[in-house]
Amino acid sequence: MKYDVIIIGAGPGGIFSAYELMKKRPGLKVGVFEAGTELEKRHCPIDGEKIKTCIRCKSCSIMSGFGGAGAFSDGKYNITNDFGGTLHEYIGKKKAIELMQYVDNINLEHGGEGTKLYSTAGTEFKKKCIQNKLQLLDASVRHLGTDINYVVLKNLYAEMKDRIDFHFSSPVDHIEVLSEKKAGTAPRYRIYYSGASTKADTVRTAEARYLIISVGRIGSKWMEKTCRELQIPTKSNRVDIGVRVELPSVVFSHLTDELYESKIVYRTEKFEDSVRTFCMNPNGIVVNENTNGIVTVNGHSFEDASRKTENTNFALLVSKHFSEPFKDSNGYGESIARLSNMLGGGVIVQRFGDLARGRRSNVSRIEEGTVRPTLQATPGDLSLVLPKRILDGIIEMIYALDKIAPGTANNDTLLYGVEVKFYNMEVRLDKNLETNHPGLYVIGDGSGVTHCRGVASASGVYVADHILGRT
Numbered sequence: 409m410k411y412d413v414i415i416i417g418a419g420p421g422g423i424f425s426a427y428e429l430m431k432k433r434p435g436l437k438v439g440v441f442e443a444g445t446e447l448e449k450r451h452c453p454i455d456g457e458k459i460k461t462c463i464r465c466k467s468c469s470i471m472s473g474f475g476g477a478g479a480f481s482d483g484k485y486n487i488t489n490d491f492g493g494t495l496h497e498y499i500g501k502k503k504a505i506e507l508m509q510y511v512d513n514i515n516l517e518h519g520g521e522g523t524k525l526y527s528t529a530g531t532e533f534k535k536k537c538i539q540n541k542l543q544l545l546d547a548s549v550r551h552l553g554t555d556i557n558y559v560v561l562k563n564l565y566a567e568m569k570d571r572i573d574f575h576f577s578s579p580v581d582h583i584e585v586l587s588e589k590k591a592g593t594a595p596r597y598r599i600y601y602s603g604a605s606t607k608a609d610t611v612r613t614a615e616a617r618y619l620i621i622s623v624g625r626i627g628s629k630w631m632e633k634t635c636r637e638l639q640i641p642t643k644s645n646r647v648d649i650g651v652r653v654e655l656p657s658v659v660f661s662h663l664t665d666e667l668y669e670s671k672i673v674y675r676t677e678k679f680e681d682s683v684r685t686f687c688m689n690p691n692g693i694v695v696n697e698n699t700n701g702i703v704t705v706n707g708h709s710f711e712d713a714s715r716k717t718e719n720t721n722f723a724l725l726v727s728k729h730f731s732e733p734f735k736d737s738n739g740y741g742e743s744i745a746r747l748s749n750m751l752g753g754g755v756i757v758q759r760f761g762d763l764a765r766g767r768r769s770n771v772s773r774i775e776e777g778t779v780r781p782t783l784q785a786t787p788g789d790l791s792l793v794l795p796k797r798i799l800d801g802i803i804e805m806i807y808a809l810d811k812i813a814p815g816t817a818n819n820d821t822l823l824y825g826v827e828v829k830f831y832n833m834e835v836r837l838d839k840n841l842e843t844n845h846p847g848l849y850v851i852g853d854g855s856g857v858t859h860c861r862g863v864a865s866a867s868g869v870y871v872a873d874h875i876l877g878r879t
């Protein structure tokens with residue numbers, strides 16, 4: 409099979425590359441190869457009754473398939489250079505914001521119209537945060553909600569499916585760089601993949617002049633292997649470790665009503681580490697997340713009023729950057745998550761009051777508490793899992809947040825652990841997000857450059873436009 413452009417991965421990065429190519433140059437032959445299934449076939453088997461915990465499916469429906477990792481997420485599209493990645497360092501701040509707004513408009517045209525755009529511009533909370541040693545980061549956030557996010561993806565797929573070749577259940581194994589015989593001619597790329605309709609051991613190939621890799625966080629190990637094989641330089645990256653906090657939504661409603669998602673940073677007194685809030689879900693639910701077979705925690709919320717809960721949840725995370733000789737930051741995060749899986753059989757939940765008193769939570773203490781957990785997790789002791797420095801930082805931040813949102817440090821506030829944000833090592837890319845192989849681009853979370861849907865999508869559009877400028 410021969411294409412003009414091959415895209416590996418159908419998450420936001422891959423989707424927006426494909427969409428841009430299709431819209432701006434309908435004659436181009438574009439093939440998308442995706443390890444997971446199409447959107448409507450994505451189903452996690454956990455039903456809370458027969459299947460209670462992760463059974464480690466061959467392809468995880470939560471993380472893989474059309475829509476990528478956040479297909480069932482809260483559907484927050486951030487428009488900011490303050491967090492969510494460092495795309496602006498490659499393409500400039502103005503261009504990065506323009507592309508995020510461009511993506512936002514496409515989402516609105518595909519079912520997102522009527523959803524709310526929240527903004528920190530001119531908010532009073534900035535001052536209140538500074539007065540309490542907290543920093544509120546600047547951002548605009550479009551909240552699609554899990555339900556509308558799904559509709560937008562469904563509509564995008566409907567528009568693309570007959571004009572782009574989508575190959576689902578087709579994980580790409582490896583890439584070959586084909587050097588042209590004529591000197592000075594650009595290389596082509598051949599991918600080796602196993603197709604859905606072929607026997608498991610049958611390997612197929614496809615070729616293109618341009619190759620866009622957009623394999624997300626789930627493809628981090630594959631990306632490391634590919635960089636080694638193709639001698640693409642990389643730098644090691646960070647891992648964020650922490651807990652998900654769940655409390656009555658009224659505690660944070662003054663913030664969430666105005667801003668929806670507030671990214672707040674606190675510098676700890678003890679170690680001067682930064683602890684930040686992440687992924688706030690007003691009236692949402694706490695969920696399991698599976699990364700490479702390790703169960704961690706995350707959160708969702710719905711736009712549909714009937715699916716709203718009485719709780720708000722958000723993560724508190726501490727970033728760990730490692731220096732020489734240690735390079736395996738994700739391995740460090742995985743080991744901590746494994747420890748919680750070992751002790752709790754999955755995610756552990758603890759009341760803040762129990763953590764502060766140095767005792768484990770048990771079923772009766774959780775049941776007697778005023779916060780109804782939205783995730784079935786094992787009551788336990790997070791101090792046996794999280795390193796002291798990280799835990800001390802989280803406890804300090806909870807007391808700091810209590811000053812701007814009284815009730816955060818209540819005894820019954822629930823902490824789920826562990827939440828780990830794995831980042832891909834950063835691939836060495838030029839300002840076009842192109843590797844040392846001409847025509848081979850890496851975008852989205854798989855590049856280590858982006859960490860959210862808005863920025864990953866923007867990187868996809870940017871690279872598509874660059875290819876269009878060359879063809």
Ligand SMILES: Cc1cc2nc3c(=O)[nH]c(=O)nc-3n(C[C@H](O)[C@H](O)[C@H](O)COP(=O)(O)OP(=O)(O)OC[C@H]3O[C@@H](n4cnc5c(N)ncnc54)[C@H](O)[C@@H]3O)c2cc1C
Pocket residue numbers: 416417418419420421422441442443444471472473474475476477478479480481482483484485486578579580581622623624625626627630687697706707851852853854858859860861862864865
């Ligand atoms: C539960 C959850 C909630 C989230 N909530 C939000 C949110 O509200 N807002 C936000 O901005 N971000 C959120 N995120 C993060 C966001 O989803 C990611 O930043 C974003 O999806 C990254 O897009 P991507 O295209 O780079 O990669 P991904 O979305 O991870 O997509 C990569 C795709 O590549 C495929 N793939 C991997 N390896 C191969 C291979 N070898 N061959 C073929 N295909 C392959 C995968 O199956 C996957 O479908 C959330 C993430 C999760 C897990």
